Amino acid sequence: MDFGERLQELRKEKGISREELARALQVSYSAIAKYETNVRKPDQETLKKIADYFDVTVDYLLGRSNHRQLTRRDERDIEKIIEETRHRIENTEGLLLDGEILSQEDVDAIINAMRVGLEMAKLRNKEKYGRKKKK
Structure with missing residues (x-):
């Protein structure tokens, strides 16, 4: 469709x-x-x-998935990964790119990109494995 x-x-x-x-x-x-x-x-x-x-x-x-939305469990899983990653970044001396410490705005942009990527991966896995996949 x-x-x-x-x-x-x-x-x-x-x-x-x-x-x-x-x-x-x-x-x-x-x-x-x-x-x-x-x-x-x-x-x-x-x-x-x-x-x-x-x-x-x-x-x-866009027709790339037949799943209309993520489940609440999927969303919780993604948020857990995001929060763990944010915690790791914030508890280091700073995330470096080309020898420069990234600003909070840059870190937020990276985290948002991760969220989009994780959501896409969850949806693709649903498409590929359906409800049979367990983890």
Whole structure:
């Protein structure tokens, strides 16, 4: 299923019109129509707004996964890894890049990138192994 079909399916499941979705996302009606007919793709910011609005992942919207969202356990697992990593970074003398200590802003950016990567890995594993995988 492509992006346009997924968007239309989600909108209909929620029982809202293109106009209502356009207002909620602060885009034009024609933008929604073009997204649903695959004439145009949303930018990254709009794609994230759509995913948040429908409570699904961006990968699901793009057809890269059939899992709409992570489970609470998945989210807890990811947060545990993130917090352990943050703790390790903050309890060292500093994380270096090219001999310079990274700023807190840089560390936060790295942590956010890790979170996205871990979420994608969890979803891909669900796709690959389904519910049979145990750990």
